[in-house]
Amino acid sequence: MVLRFRNIPGAAQLIAVLAAWCAFATGAVAETLVERGSYLVNAVMVCDGCHTPRGPAGLDMERHLAGGAIMWDTPAYTVWGSNITPDRDTGIGAWSTEDIKRLLTTGVRPNGVSVAPQMPYGFYKILTPEDAAAIAAYLKSIKPVTHEMPLPVYKAAAYPVPLPGAERSIGDTVPQDPIQxxxxxxxxxxxxxxxSRKPDGVQDFKNWWGKGGHEMKGPFGSVIVPNISSHKEKGVGAWSDAELKRVLTEGIGRDGRVLKQPMARQRYFSRMTEQDLDAIVAWVRTIPPIE
Structure with a gap:
C-alpha cells in the first residue's frame, strides 16, 4: 500500500514530524560545517596547545586561539603559535577560506611564505576537502581577539618529514573502516x-614508528615520550581497549599515573565520539611492536 499525502490537510507538517522522529530514533544528527570544524579543532587536533595563551591558571580560554605563550627556538626558526582568531589586524580575519585551507595542507601563508613545521601541516595534508573547509568555517566563526604576537624568525629552510600514507588527502569522505x-x-x-621522534629530536617514521623515547621539556617539567607500539612489554600491546581509551579520555595510564603535558589532552579527547575513539584504538593496535 502506498500512502499519498498530497491532498491531506497538514501533510507537510506530518511529513516533517515523521522525518524528525526518524532522525531521533536512528540517532542521526545534522552537523553544520562550523560544528564539524569545532569538533576537529577542539576535540581532535588540540589547537589550543600552541595557539591559546597560557596564564598562571593554565590556558586563557577568554583569548581562545589568540596566540600561544610558548616559543620554539631552533637553529632553523624561532616561532610562537600565532593568533588564528578572525581579528583583522593581529589574526587571520583578512584571510579567505582558501587561504586557511592552503595553510593547513601546504604550510604556505597568503603572502607566499612557508611556516615552520612546528605547525604540523605535514599531518594535515590528509584532510578531506570538507573537513578542511569545516576548520576554516569554524575559525572564521569564533570571537576575534586583538593580540599581537611576535613575528616569526626563519633562519633556514625547514620542511616536515613526509608522513607515510598521509602525503595527500585521504579522499572526499572520512573513512568508515575503523583502522583507516x-x-x-x-x-x-x-x-x-x-x-616517532628519536631521542635526538629527529622524526623517523620508518624505523621509529611509535617507539617514543624523546625527552620533552617545558613549563610542565620533563617527560619521556612513551612507546605506543604493540610491543607487549615496552609498548601498549598488553593494554585493553578500555585502558587505551582511559588514557585518552581521562589522562590516566595503565599503572594509575596521571599524564603530564603535552600528552595530558583528556579535556579534548574526552569530547570525541565513541566511534572515533574506537577507531583510534583500532589503529593503535596496528602499530608493529618495537622495543
Whole structure:
C-alpha cells in the first residue's frame, strides 16, 4: 500500500514530524560545517596547545586561539603559535577560506611564505576537502581577539618529514573502516609527531614508528615520550581497549599515573565520539611492536 499525502490537510507538517522522529530514533544528527570544524579543532587536533595563551591558571580560554605563550627556538626558526582568531589586524580575519585551507595542507601563508613545521601541516595534508573547509568555517566563526604576537624568525629552510600514507588527502569522505578512520584521526591529532621522534629530536617514521623515547621539556617539567607500539612489554600491546581509551579520555595510564603535558589532552579527547575513539584504538593496535 502506498500512502499519498498530497491532498491531506497538514501533510507537510506530518511529513516533517515523521522525518524528525526518524532522525531521533536512528540517532542521526545534522552537523553544520562550523560544528564539524569545532569538533576537529577542539576535540581532535588540540589547537589550543600552541595557539591559546597560557596564564598562571593554565590556558586563557577568554583569548581562545589568540596566540600561544610558548616559543620554539631552533637553529632553523624561532616561532610562537600565532593568533588564528578572525581579528583583522593581529589574526587571520583578512584571510579567505582558501587561504586557511592552503595553510593547513601546504604550510604556505597568503603572502607566499612557508611556516615552520612546528605547525604540523605535514599531518594535515590528509584532510578531506570538507573537513578542511569545516576548520576554516569554524575559525572564521569564533570571537576575534586583538593580540599581537611576535613575528616569526626563519633562519633556514625547514620542511616536515613526509608522513607515510598521509602525503595527500585521504579522499572526499572520512573513512568508515575503523583502522583507516583511526589513522586519519591520529594524523590530525599528529600523534606521531612526538611518538616517532628519536631521542635526538629527529622524526623517523620508518624505523621509529611509535617507539617514543624523546625527552620533552617545558613549563610542565620533563617527560619521556612513551612507546605506543604493540610491543607487549615496552609498548601498549598488553593494554585493553578500555585502558587505551582511559588514557585518552581521562589522562590516566595503565599503572594509575596521571599524564603530564603535552600528552595530558583528556579535556579534548574526552569530547570525541565513541566511534572515533574506537577507531583510534583500532589503529593503535596496528602499530608493529618495537622495543
Amino acid at each position: 578512520r583511526g589513522f586519519y584521526l591520529a594524523s590530525l591529532a599528529h600523534c606521531m609527531e612526538c611518538h
